[in-house]
Amino acid sequence: MLLTLDLGNTNLTVGVFSGEELVCECRLATNRSRTEDQYAVELLSILQLYHVEPQAIHGAILSSVVPGLDAVLCAAVQRIVGVEPLLVGPGVKTGMNIRIDNPAQLGADLLVGAVAAVHKYGVPCIVWDLGTATTVSAIDSNGGFRGGAIMPGVATSLDSLISNASLLQRVHIKAPNRAIGTNTGDSLRSGAVFGTASMMEGMCDRIEEELGAKATVVVTGGLGKEIAAACRRDTVYDGRLLLDGLRLIYDKNRA
Numbered sequence: 001m002l003l004t005l006d007l008g009n010t011n012l013t014v015g016v017f018s019g020e021e022l023v024c025e026c027r028l029a030t031n032r033s034r035t036e037d038q039y040a041v042e043l044l045s046i047l048q049l050y051h052v053e054p055q056a057i058h059g060a061i062l063s064s065v066v067p068g069l070d071a072v073l074c075a076a077v078q079r080i081v082g083v084e085p086l087l088v089g090p091g092v093k094t095g096m097n098i099r100i101d102n103p104a105q106l107g108a109d110l111l112v113g114a115v116a117a118v119h120k121y122g123v124p125c126i127v128w129d130l131g132t133a134t135t136v137s138a139i140d141s142n143g144g145f146r147g148g149a150i151m152p153g154v155a156t157s158l159d160s161l162i163s164n165a166s167l168l169q170r171v172h173i174k175a176p177n178r179a180i181g182t183n184t185g186d187s188l189r190s191g192a193v194f195g196t197a198s199m200m201e202g203m204c205d206r207i208e209e210e211l212g213a214k215a216t217v218v219v220t221g222g223l224g225k226e227i228a229a230a231c232r233r234d235t236v237y238d239g240r241l242l243l244d245g246l247r248l249i250y251d252k253n254r255a
Contacts, residue, residue, distance in 0.1 A: 001057045003081060004246040007064040007073060008109065009132040011222070014043065015054050015243035016173065022240060024050035033067060033137065039076035047080070060085035061250040063108035063242065086253055088112060093252045097144040106145070109242060114145050116245030117218045118243050121236060124213050126204055128228075129242075130221035132156055134196070138207045138215075153221050154192050161188075173223060175230050183235070197230040 001023065008106040012028040016201045026046055035040075036113075047054055060077050064070050070087060077085050088108040090143065094115050108127065114137050117127045120254040127137040130153065131240055137148040152160070154173060171185045179194045181187030200217075208215055219228040220241040228237040 001052065002247060002250055003057050003077065004059040004243050004250070005060070005062045005073065005085065006112070006246065007066050007069060007240045010047075010074060011131075012073075013243065014046055015246075016050070016057070017243075017247050018046070022092065022243065025240065025243065026050075030066060030069070031118070032066065034069075034072070036072050036075045036079070039073055043076060044080045052126065054081045056155070057081040057083065058098060059200070059254070060251060061088065061246045062086070063106055063112045063246060064087040065109055073109060088246070088249060089245070092249065094249055095252060097142070099140075099144045100147045107135075108124045110135060110148065112242050112249065113137065113218075113220060114139055114245075115248055116238075117216075118143055118240070119248055120241075120244065121216045121218055124211050126215045126217045126239075127205055128200060128217070128219045128221070128244045130154060130196075130219065130223045134221075136200075136203055136207070138211060140211050141213055141217040154196050154227070158188065158192050159209060164200065174226055192253070193227055193230050196227050197232070200227070201233055203230060208221035221253055 002017040004015040010030055012030050015021045015025045028042055051237045060083050074085050090104055096115055113127050113129055117125045118139055123139055123143050124141045125139050129135045132153045134151045134153050138146045140146050162170055171188050173192050175193045176186040176189045179190050204217055217235045219235050219237050225237050228235045
């Protein structure tokens with residue numbers, strides 16, 4: 001079995017694969033103050049919860065956008081399963097032609113998502129990841145990673161707005177019945193969901209114009225499913241995109 005870990009600013013997503021089958025998937029809150037022992041206890045508890053024997057795990061791979069936790073998490077994994085995780089970064093084989101100014105600057109999460117999207121949906125493709133930040137990646141017809149854009153995440157933006165506007169209250173992010181909100185809560189939801197969906201549609205048009213081809217649009221991330229459903233253009237929601245990408249990259253480097 002393979003243990004896959006995607007460490008983001010908000011969540012640590014954990015998956016266990018048996019071959020290509022995703023045996024279990026869960027999320028933990030990212031906490032920069034946790035120690036190696038604390039992460040080891042949590043990961044071991046997850047394996048036990050899903051009846052996965054640590055001895056059955058033969059490999060592990062980690063992608064991270066929180067460098068300060070890389071060593072802590074790698075040590076925790078090695079303690080409970082006895083293998084050192086492969087850390088996605090420079091020198092790791094991905095099969096992706098990275099065509100940006102400085103390939104070393106490409107975030108591991110963007111790279112992993114692109115690898116999975118190309119494998120599962122073909123090229124060209126546009127990959128949206130809606131998490132702490134909202135990111136979009138453009139992959140051209142030759143499978144080259146051309147770059148993308150980064151913007152504040154939906155929840156991040158909404159939290160900032162509410163904390164700076166005394167009369168606005170926190171709301172659950174879901175699509176309202178209409179774009180025209182008739183109360184404060186629905187107005188906030190409309191802006192968060194329909195506003196983001198419309199932004200995504202416009203950005204996809206611009207990216208396709210620069211790529212010179214129509215592209216498959218793939219959406220992932222914590223709020224991806226809700227907002228993908230509100231898009232007026234065809235989109236594919238894939239909640240396990242990054243875990244599949246980690247599995248694919250591990251297989252490319254297993255030798």
